[in-house]
Amino acid sequence: MTRYEALLSNIEPQEMILNMGPQHPSTHGVLRLELITDGEIVKEVIPHIGYLHRCFEKHAENLTFQQTIPFTDRMDYLASMNNSHAWAMGVERMLGIDKEIPRRVEYIRVLVCELNRIASHLIAVGTYGIDIGAFTPFLWCFRDREHIMGMLEWASGARMLYNYIWVGGLFYDLPVGFEERCREFVDYFKPKMVELNQLLTDNQIFISRTANVGVLPADVAINYGCSGPMLRGSGIKWDLRRADEYSAYPELEFDIPVGKGLMGTVGDCWDRYKVRIDEIEQSVFVIEQCLERLQKELKRTPDFDPRGKLPRKIVPKAQDFYVRAENPKGELGFYFVCDGRTEIPKRVKARGPSFNNLSVISEISRGVLIADLVAIIGSIDIVLGEVDR
Numbered sequence: 001m002t003r004y005e006a007l008l009s010n011i012e013p014q015e016m017i018l019n020m021g022p023q024h025p026s027t028h029g030v031l032r033l034e035l036i037t038d039g040e041i042v043k044e045v046i047p048h049i050g051y052l053h054r055c056f057e058k059h060a061e062n063l064t065f066q067q068t069i070p071f072t073d074r075m076d077y078l079a080s081m082n083n084s085h086a087w088a089m090g091v092e093r094m095l096g097i098d099k100e101i102p103r104r105v106e107y108i109r110v111l112v113c114e115l116n117r118i119a120s121h122l123i124a125v126g127t128y129g130i131d132i133g134a135f136t137p138f139l140w141c142f143r144d145r146e147h148i149m150g151m152l153e154w155a156s157g158a159r160m161l162y163n164y165i166w167v168g169g170l171f172y173d174l175p176v177g178f179e180e181r182c183r184e185f186v187d188y189f190k191p192k193m194v195e196l197n198q199l200l201t202d203n204q205i206f207i208s209r210t211a212n213v214g215v216l217p218a219d220v221a222i223n224y225g226c227s228g229p230m231l232r233g234s235g236i237k238w239d240l241r242r243a244d245e246y247s248a249y250p251e252l253e254f255d256i257p258v259g260k261g262l263m264g265t266v267g268d269c270w271d272r273y274k275v276r277i278d279e280i281e282q283s284v285f286v287i288e289q290c291l292e293r294l295q296k297e298l299k300r301t302p303d304f305d306p307r308g309k310l311p312r313k314i315v316p317k318a319q320d321f322y323v324r325a326e327n328p329k330g331e332l333g334f335y336f337v338c339d340g341r342t343e344i345p346k347r348v349k350a351r352g353p354s355f356n357n358l359s360v361i362s363e364i365s366r367g368v369l370i371a372d373l374v375a376i377i378g379s380i381d382i383v384l385g386e387v388d389r
Helices: 003-009 056-060 069-074 080-095 102-133 137-154 178-201 204-210 218-223 269-300 351-357 368-382 386-389
Strands: 016-020 030-039 041-048 317-327 331-339 346-351
Touching: 003 016, 016 178, 030 368, 041 368, 056 069, 069 080, 080 102, 080 317, 080 331, 102 137, 102 204, 102 368, 137 178, 137 218, 178 269, 204 269, 204 368, 269 368, 331 351, 346 351, 351 368, 351 386
Parallel strands: none
Antiparallel strands: 016 030, 030 041, 317 331, 331 346
16 A cells, blocks of 8 residues: 555545646646645645656657657747757767857857746746736736747747757857847846836735745755755755856856745745746846857857758767756756667656656645645646656
8 A cells, every 4th residue: 555545545534635636727737636634724735647748758769869859848848948958968968079069059058048947937936926816927927928939939930849959059040130139138127027026026915925835944855856946945056057067157157046034934935936036137147148258259150050060860879878957947857878879769768857846745735724735836836748748
């Protein structure tokens, strides 16, 4: 008998089983939570996943490395650029061409990934506000995200699933005028973040709903393999952009925000929210640096070919290889097993950050109110395409 079967078979007379989902609007996707409640108090949370399973790993084991990139986009579909960046980077390292990638390609990759990071965090913040009852921040966040969606569509031709970062380069160079449009967006966006902080971050009702709720201690976060804002919200300064120093990130300056318990306890819902807000500001800073460097690189390489390093045939030597990158939600990893004979990997294992982040929900939700559970789910910021894969 499993632990969950034991829980369900030992329910007290005053307790009740309550299903939240899989269509509940506060579950951020097709997630079903089975609650054991005593009145309004949540005794246990049993998550049920698998409603959005799309066989990503099976697809990856039947297609070439380049053909799999559109499928990586559909894992965390709110951060497609970051997904394809991790995949392409891993294949380039297996081929041994990662040091040959032009600097302009690396700057463009970081630029579009940070734009996508802001867009993902705006979804997290906006939907979190509406979960708790604040409707206006939701509209503001989607309004500002629309500018980013427009720019990324201009660059790639797709609104959400981009297929832009390829193994060895890019689908296409940035359109003429993209950098200027991006600078205009940065100038427009900075005051909007000030307004959002005034409306939501310092809102006493929002603080009351999130401070000291869903506290995730640092040791529990580590033991469950949490990463990204979930881990940093618990006060641990760990960011793969700094730890692994991949792509152009070693050349760029940015801080790593962590939870400090300013409104409650370190690792509570408010801290996780605040880490995402601070990361948006740091991403804006990174984008400004990329734009400056791109201007210099363009002067050095006027005849730039974004597909110049694309290999004709991608056949890595026989090896087992793991690559990881810092996605908006945490550590996205791909484990490759290659036989050295074909362009199709023998085995691919995807490690989605949302899966580990969601797994801790049972630990941090015991004894809370049902209304607080909604706040906890929103603070985790899950995407079920990445949980189920």
